[in-house]
Amino acid sequence: MIVSRKWLLGSVAAGWLSSVAVTPAHAQADLPMTSVAQLTRPAGWQLxxxxxxxxxxxxxxxQPGTTIxxxxxxxxxxxxxxxxxxxxFDVLMTANSDVLLTLPSGQPISFAHSLDLPRLMKAPGLWQTVEVWYRMGGPKGNDVLEKLVLNGxxxxxxxxxxxxxxxxxxxxDANGTVAVRNVGFRTMMPRDVARWSSPxxxxxxxxxxxxxxxxxxxxxxxxxxxxAMLNYEVAYGQPRQYTILFDGKLNALQAGDYQFELNQGGVAALWVDGKEVIPVxxxxxxxxxxxxxxxxxxPHDVKVYFSRSWFRPGLGLFVSQAxxxxxxxxxxxxxxxxxxxGAISVQAKARPELIRSFVQVPGEAKKRTHSLSVGTPAGMHYTLDLNQMALLQAWKGDFANATEMWYERGEPQLLSPLGATVHLPAQTALMTLTDENVTWPDSVDENTLQYKGLVVDKAGMPTIEYGLAGAxxxxxxxxxxxxxxxTLSLKGEPKAAVYCRVAAGALEEVEKGLYAINDRRYYVRFDPKAKVKLRxxxxxxxxxxxxxxxxxxGSVQYSIVF
Incomplete structure (x- = not known):
């Protein structure tokens, strides 16, 4: 967000604006990390x-070290x-693992034998993330597993x-070997950490x-x-469309790191002492x-921006410390x-499901507007950008959440995966290069790549056809x-040598023809005899x-294992 000079000098809210500076939001560290070296190691465990x-x-x-x-x-x-x-925490398992997570209640959760976990687990040898929200002595004195999250x-x-x-x-691990890292936790005592010092x-x-x-x-x-408190209802009696600029002094009861959480129905943002903490x-x-x-x-200067939209209005601000x-x-x-x-979900049960939609790639400001998502009865799904012929994401579990496409106006028109997702290089997999050292393009135009359509086979799976540099x-x-x-097959006479980029990022060779990608988030597998170039x-x-x-x-084939 950019603050214009007109805003800073405007008579309407000059006081509200004068201490607001736009800076990158603080890095999120919602669960403070604990060094695994500080955990008590029973026999059979090593750093x-x-x-x-x-x-x-x-x-x-x-390999030697102290982080796992x-x-x-x-x-x-x-x-x-x-x-x-x-x-x-992150956990990595071997092929024969039988990992049990035991909760304070004494109840064990089996990763391999529970009904709800195996279909979301990544392949052995890959890092996967587990998150637990737990309440002691909930209803009738019983503990409550508020939330268990596996791979998102x-x-x-x-x-x-x-x-x-x-x-x-x-x-x-009752059978194989397990690795653990990135252990973070936050206890949740009901204690005030800050108060408004004035209206x-x-x-x-x-x-x-x-x-x-x-x-x-x-x-x-x-x-x-x-x-007295932040309250969007101060606009009661005003026209239906309005915007509110709040300004108050918040008294932090002790020095330290604070986490703010903003929950709204509409447009909102938060600044503390003139620094953007939660962007618009x-x-x-x-x-x-x-x-x-x-x-x-x-005391600290806190400014909150709220603008009503077509969503049901509401505004809440929470603060906490570790x-x-x-x-x-x-x-x-x-x-x-x-x-x-109710979420509008699409499941691929008896036959594959094909959905055209917009897709938002993490880290990108603009939506991918010509995307095809394919759900399969096998529980493995993917999204292709048809403009770039880029395989954007792959996931396992349930197929697609189409709520933002089909609920009410469907304004975002976004499809999102319902399963454990890996994000892949968001560029075309095929390209002609004059030599092996030419930089892979971030994008290609319609003069280079032309989407021609798709054909659905008897099983319901699509085959995509497009033109690329004369082929x-x-x-x-x-x-x-x-x-x-x-599998990518070419016919014709390309203008230069054609290459397939099967992976990009941090690469680790596991064995001939098998690489782990980006800190063991997924694998790529190809013919061990292929003349692969690592550059x-x-x-x-x-x-x-x-x-x-x-x-x-000609043709090329590789597998994404996750």
Whole structure:
């Protein structure tokens, strides 16, 4: 966001704006990390610096270091707590692992034998992330598993547990070998960490759904006043479309790191002491955004921006420190419960499902507007950008959430995966290069690549056809076992040598024809006899496979294992 000079000098909200500077939001560190070297190591567990295993390997290779713990049958205690907590850790397993996560209630959760976890688990030898939200002594004194998340997918929620046998979270592998890293947790005590030191001032201006605060500052002022707590209902009686600029002094009770959480139905943002902590965003209720700030003890200037849109209105601001539950800084009525909206999901059960939609790639500002997502009954799915013929993402589990496409106006028109997702290089896989050292293009135009259409086979799976530099390409992606197999076939006379970029990022050779990608997030597998070229370009590693053309045709094939 850019603050214009007109906004800073405007008469409407000059006081509100004068201390606002736009800076990058603080890095999010919602769960403070614990060094695994500080955990008590039972017999059979050891500290290492790196681990390696293939999808079929029953053992781990290790390198010296202190950032990872590996072990087997003896339980490793990850956390002891008598308070509510949230925790997250990464885990890597061998092919024969039988990993158990035991909760403070004493209830074990089996990764291999539970009904809801195996379909979301990554292949052996890959890092996967587990997140646990836990409440001690919930309804009727029983502990509650508030949330269990595996690889970004919530698999259990609000599960009431019986018994209290451990008071600890432990991890053990009854059969193979397991590795653990990046252990983070936050205890959740109900304690106030900050208070408003004076009434909160506000200015209401005319007009809603204003995503640029500079524009809002030029609007007609409807009302100015104060309120004891942050409250969007101060706009009661005003026109339906409005924007509110709040300004207050928040007293931090002690020096330290604070986390802020903003939850709104509409457009909102947060600044603390003139620094942008949560940038402007347009969200529905129940889709909070967070940001961190380091504060001294005492008063701090807090500014909140809220602009009403077509979403159900609401505004809530929470603050917390390590070891505390989020504390509301708003009036209770200001943040209503989100309207229950049933997710509009699409499942690929008997036959594949094909959906054209927009897709948002993480880190990109613009949507990919010509995307095809394919769901398969095998539970492995993918999205292609048809403009760039880029394989954007692959996932396993349920297929697609189409709520933002089909609910009400469907304004975002976005499809999102319902399963455990890996994000892939967002560029075309095929390109002609005059030599092997030419930089791979970030994008290609329609003069280079022309999408021609698709054909659906008897099983319901698509074959895509497009033109590339004088050749015709047909592409298929099919689930096989633990992988998606991508086959690209060419016919014609390309203008230069054709290469297939099968991977880009941080690459680790596991064995001939098998590489682990980006810190073991997924594998790529190809013919071990292929003449692969590993190269370094602009600080990034790439794997290129040449496409051998003979009598006007050629093909290349590789698998994505995850």
């Amino acid at each position: 290492v610096g790196a681990v390696a295993a293939g999808p079929g390997s029953g053992s781990l290779k290790t 713990l590996t072990g087997t049958r003896e339980p490793l205690t990850l956390l002891k707590s008598s308070d509510d907590f949230r925790m997250r 997918v919530t698999v259990r929620e609000g599960q009431v547990l019986s018994g209290r046998n451990a008071n600890a979270v432990t991890l053990t 909160v001032s506000y200015t209401i201006v005319e007009g809603g759904y204003i995503q640029d605060p500079a524009e809002a500052a030029r609007k007609k002022v409807l009302k100015k006043d104060t309120t 965003s347009h969200r529905e209720l129940g889709q909070p955004s967070t940001g961190n700030a380091t504060l001294t003890a005492g 070891g505390t539950r989020p504390q509301p800084l708003h009036a209770l009525a200001s943040l209503p419960e989100p309207d229950p909206v 015709t390409v047909t592409e298929t992606i099919r689930p096989e076992g633990d992988a998606l197999v991508r 370094q370009v602009a600080g990034k590693q790439e794997l290129l496979l040449p496409v051998a053309m003979k009598n006007g045709s």
